[in-house]
Amino acid sequence: MRYTRWAGSVLAVVLTASAAGCGSSGDETGSGPAAGPVATSTASSSPTAAPDLDAGEELARGIDVPWGLAFLPGGDALIAERDTGRILRLNPGSGAPQQVAEVPGVASAGEGGLLGLAVSPDFATDDLVYAYLTAADDNRIVRFRLGGGEPEVVFAGIAKATYHNGGRIAFGPDGMLYVGTGDAGNTASSQDPASPAGKILRLTPDGDPAPGNPTAGSPVYSLGHRNVQGLAWDAEGRLFATEFGQNDVDEVNLIEPGRNYGWPEVEGEGDTAGGRYTNPLVTWPVREASPSGIAITAGTAYIAALRGERLWVVPLDGDRLGEPSAHLVDRYGRLRSVQVAPDGALWVTTSNTDGRGDLRDGDDRILRFPAR
Known part of the structure; x- marks a missing residue:
């Protein structure tokens, strides 16, 4: 394997007291370089009422490229600022967010920086928060105690580049840590089972390949991905992921262990004869x-x-998706993260300060849509 788990190594982190209460060649614009030869976690929460998308409220503004978004058990949100490396804590009823951590060593450039966040399923007892970040030489995952202390690198060696860094992390219903990565511009890596790039990974909370993975001793859960930035589970425990296309179509996939989702051989639906590749549900x-x-x-x-x-x-x-409908069109600009809060409200972050959006007064902002 070319991935590296740096057990026991640490980075310095600046922690403060908790507050009370892709350019012309980047896929985030929908295009990319030509293919070569190539909540808590984001898991669904228990509330069953749909959010009211006509009753949105602005909880915070002036956030610098908000990327990761995760909830603490009491309902406060943690927000990662991509370029500054800061982590903010926001109580929906107490005003402005407060800085609770700053992760050093974040090498923010292009689509890289401080990206996804995940809160430990055992946060009440271990106080642990996980973060996916772009460092000087790679993308990696660290964890640290929100109450103070140095972060530990639990998984490293994920290829980095100006574009296609992936970055979403989430604990699944099985208590394992799932990781969406990008191909870092090397399309061949998505089909290379020895590379963690262009994959969805499944790890233990300590960063080891999770037991029951398709290949014993490998962190790879699925392969053939271009750039995964969204992970979520439905009430039946099925995993769905969003994926950036290159020039033609973007995708939502139902992720099953060991499946190959086709990139770079297939973008969108393609020839699945013999079961080699799995088609997306929606494009x-x-x-x-x-x-x-x-x-x-x-x-x-x-x-x-x-x-x-x-x-x-x-x-x-069931295993399929119904007809998509578009909401909030052009109302807030670019939308990056979406999460269901413990109370069932839907939180959404904008991403107009990332160098690609048209700035609106107050950007970037954190929005809340209450459950009906």
């Missing part, structure tokens, strides 16, 4: 999507679109 033209975060609640998937500047709402229908 969009890249100008309408560039899908980043995904959340599932009340039998419906909510997908944040960057270039499309909208929220896609897609009903679940």
Whole structure:
């Protein structure tokens, strides 16, 4: 394996007291370099009422490229700023977010920086928060105690580049840590089982390959991905992921262990003769999507679109998805992360300060849509 788990190594981190209470060649614009030869976690939460998308409220503004979004058990949100390396804590009823951590060593450039966040399923007892970040030489995952202390690198060696860094992390219903990575511009890596790039990984909380993975001793859960930035589970425990296409279509996939989702041989639907590749459930033209975060609640998937500047709402229908409908079109600009809060509200972050959006007064902002 070419991945590296740096057990026991640490980075310095600056922690403060908790507050009370892709350019012309980047896929986040929907295009990319020509193919060579190539909540808590984002898991669905228990509330079953759908969010009211006509009753949005702004919780915070002036955030610098918000990327990761995760909830603490009490309902406060943690927000990662991509370029500054700061982690903010926001209580929905207490005003402005407060900085609770700053992760050093974040090498923010292009689509890289401080990306996904995940809160330990055992946070009440271990106080651990996980973060995916772009460092000087690679993308990696660290964990640290929110109350203070040095972060530990639990998984490293994920290829980095200006574009296609992936970055979403989430604990699944099985307690394992799932990781969406990108191909880092090397399309061949997506089909290379020895590379963690262009994959969905499944790890133990300590960063080891999870037991029961398709190949024993490998962190790879699925392969053939271009750039995964959204992971979410439905009430039945099925994993869905969003994926940026290159020039034609973006995708939502039902992820099953060991499956190959085709990149770079297939973009969107393609020849699946012999079962080699798995087709997506839903596709969009890249100008309408560039899908980043995904959340599932009340039998419906909510997908944040960057270039499309909208929220896609897609009903679940067993192993398939129903007809998508577009909401919030052009209202807030680029949308990055979407999560279901413990109270059932849908939170959405904008991404207009990332160098690709048209700035609106107050960007970037954190939005909340209450459950009906």
